[in-house]
Amino acid sequence: MRHYQNFVDDEFIQPARAPSIEVCNPATGTVIATVDSVEPDDAIRAVQCAAAAQKTWRRMPAIERARVLHRLADALEARAQRIGDALALESGKSPMHGRSEVEYAAEVTRYHAEWARRITGEIIPSDNHDENLLLFREPIGVVVCLIPFNSPVYTLMRKLAPALITGNTVIVRPSSYTPCSALEIALAVQEAGVPAGVINIMAMNHLVAEQICTHPAVGMITLTGSVGAGRKVLEYSQVNIAKVSLELGGKTPAIIEPDANLAQAAADIVRSKTMNCGQLCTSVERVYVHETVAPKLITLLRHQFGLRQWGDRSENHDWMGPLIHNNARLHIHQMVERAIDDGAVLECGGVIPEGKGFFYPPTLLTGCRQDMEIVQEETFGPVLAVVTYRTLDEAIEMANDHQFGLASMVYSESHRTIMRVANEIEAGECYINRIPDDPYQGHHAGWKRSGIGGDDGLHGMLAFTQTRLVVARY
Incomplete structure (x- = not known):
């Protein structure tokens, strides 16, 4: 003490x-x-x-x-x-x-x-x-x-x-x-x-x-x-x-195109979502994935979320740590429960664990819609919402249909797709085929709220x- x-x-x-x-x-x-x-x-x-x-x-x-x-x-x-x-x-x-x-x-x-x-x-x-x-x-x-x-x-x-x-x-x-x-x-x-x-x-x-x-x-x-x-x-x-x-605040969207490296995208998304227990303003919070590759991406995300261990990081620095206080954990858990009641599918996580500390497991929600609270409001925790789309127009529209505009991500091997998203996304930062990390020689600034x-x-x-x-x- x-x-x-x-x-x-x-x-x-x-x-x-x-x-x-x-x-x-x-x-x-x-x-x-x-x-x-x-x-x-x-x-x-x-x-x-x-x-x-x-x-x-x-x-x-x-x-x-x-x-x-x-x-x-x-x-x-x-x-x-x-x-x-x-x-x-x-x-x-x-x-x-x-x-x-x-x-x-x-x-x-x-x-x-x-x-x-x-x-x-x-x-x-x-x-x-x-x-x-x-x-x-x-x-x-x-x-x-x-x-x-x-x-x-x-x-x-x-x-x-x-x-x-x-x-x-x-x-x-x-x-x-x-x-x-x-x-x-x-x-x-x-x-x-x-x-x-x-x-x-x-x-x-x-x-x-x-x-x-x-x-x-x-x-x-x-x-x-x-x-x-x-x-x-x-x-x-x-x-x-x-x-x-x-x-x-932020609610970082990640747009996943059909030609994306799905294994890399899944690994990056899980890392972003579980880093500091999701308590980062640029942490990915909503994934927009093309419907043709959604099943494969969801399988990869579910598998990697399931492998992610959590606990006291003084014992193992590779573990995901806790949320900052219990009220934050309760707030996040209630958001997850409301999302499930509204039709989201719980793929993994979504429970308050027993024992000491303010831990919450990595939680994956699929079948989400654009109008859901879990898509519209910041969780600031290890919870990821997945929404599918049919066209890039639709993906960009949903990514921009939001109160926040801090960071954004796009995964694609097409330079035309990449440049279109980079030009049209309504956010202060756009990361291409990688997760946000705020390079200090750049400029970290948000749009909207x-x-x-x-x-x-x-x-x-x-x-x-x-x-x-x-x-x-x-």
Whole structure:
């Protein structure tokens, strides 16, 4: 049992009246740590410290900020074992995958540090002969980063690194389910010599989060989370007209054409669906398969789902781990039951297992229709819905007939089919003959209710800037 304190202005603080958040290991259901829930006064002080630090941080040459980020990446790698172990305990990941996530977070930190000499403005021709128009890229100020539970270490650095390289300072609110790894990262922040106030990491309840997000000194709020959480952030942003970046839900469709490599498609789909117990916003959730190859694909999926073992990943890192909490498991199971009542065929899974932990077996549902809840609503778990189609027109129409538009997949050996889907799919990402994995040099951004703005790459970095036009008459 460990106890964690919040990190403000380069110090770990002990609030006078701080209630504790109990952190549970979802693989066992036992409490493994307690974390102080920051009080409003300390939260407001953190914003003030971040605002004060930003005045100096933004004036530091970008290459100097990059050196700080490189030191932070080094510190993350040096602490990968400890941070990864904390992540594994609080999330149900294996220790090996916990360490891998930390190492990947260090990579994305270095990637954004390399933008230091590439943050460019523009010189624009003026209509007047004796002046120039200069467009500068400037930092926004204090950025609030709201972090989810499913990939909390990577997502934290995915937001923090581009915010810092562009001259902003940050307030990080980790998920209450996975705050321990974030506060372990705070130790790396200290070791890297990040100036005081530049990075502040605090666990808090929703009321305190609202007070921070609506503080006048906050210029931007970036969230990875649910659609409901995104709506709350939009409410918060209205108070001071803060900029928002929202990466929200997904319902990734996979279109399987008759000429697809079905064995590869099935293996990829099962891997995507069971990775982190399906708790990934880009995890495939609905499969549209041509009716001529549907029986073979379903047989392959059923077989591979049946082979997929699950359990405590501290015992075997190849197993599928648990859902983050029991309410998530109950919600998913109720969706499966309603789908069966509505005519879906349960091929495997679909039961709540006995024993400790919040496990749910890989579940395959066939005979699904486009209007079913299981096809229209995100499960965020190891449940896959299969729908058949007759023509590619029909498949594309059903894939696009949806509230979400984050990631998409198509399996085909025809370049004409591939390019047509790539051009017509209504999603921010399209993966061809492979599963989604969000390359950090690309741009991870959703359409429709899947979000506003996005992370990664040049465009994700520039999201943390605002422009200033200087009209210089000479």
